[in-house]
Amino acid sequence: MINYMEENIKELKEYAYENNIPIMQDEGIKYLTNYIKQNNIKKVLEIGTAIGYSAIMMCLANKETSVVSIERDEKRYLEAIKNIKKFKLEDRIHLIFNDALEVKLNDKYDLIFIDAAKAQNKNFFEKFESNLIEHGTIITDNMNFHGLVFEDEEKIESRNLRQLVRKIKEYRIFLENNQNYDVEILNIGDGIAISVKK
Ligand code: SAH
Ligand code: MG
Secondary structure, three states, rough: HHHHHHHHHHHHHHHHOOOOOOOOHHHHHHHHHHHHHOOOOOOEEEEEOOOOHHHHHHHHOOOOOOEEEEEOOOHHHHHHHHHHHHHHOOOOOOEEEEEEEHOOOOOOEEEOOOOOOHHHHHHHHHHHHHHEEEEEEEOOOOOOOEEEEEEEEHHOOOOHHHHHHHHHHHHHHHHHOOOOEEEEOOOOOEEEEEEEEE
8 A cells, every 4th residue: 555655656756757847855845744744734725736746745644634726737737636536635635727816715724835936926925824824834835946046146147037036035035024924944955934823
């Protein structure tokens, strides 16, 4: 049983690698799943499903965890549906096929995991923080952007890339100055921000 699951997870990771789908790095997913176990996180909202890898890993970390996850890319959304079935997690992972900025949710979540378009992090944060329970956590991936946030901006040749790096830096400052949250930015995986509502 365990071997069968491990084989399926390996296949997910291989598919992601071959198709250039930026699923969470090993260190990051380890941190996220540990966080879920240790804090007994039950309800998760994820922005950016891709092929369902992180949603599946979060559910495997805790039997009581359920995930609502939003994805705007149809091919990835359909692939995620397939993968979730493979793990028999249809009852615990609910996918929404839409741009997250168009989605309105009424439920509250213990954890919101932001892992979508990096330039939109602040918009996602501000849009969905009303869906966070009291003292809930917002986790954001890719805070380091492959180390580019620590580079001299002038050295980044592409204008688009430079703008994206600037956006991530702005988001880091937005989090650090946010009085409503205790924020920690960890150099794990591609950099993870943990923001706990005070
Ligand atoms: N969390 C996944 C990886 C997500 S990759 C994992 O670790 O397994 C980021 C995904 O976010 C991409 O598939 C992209 O299509 C999606 N995305 C980006 N912007 C989005 C938006 N505004 N709304 C919904 N999905 C978005
Ligand atoms: Mg990511």
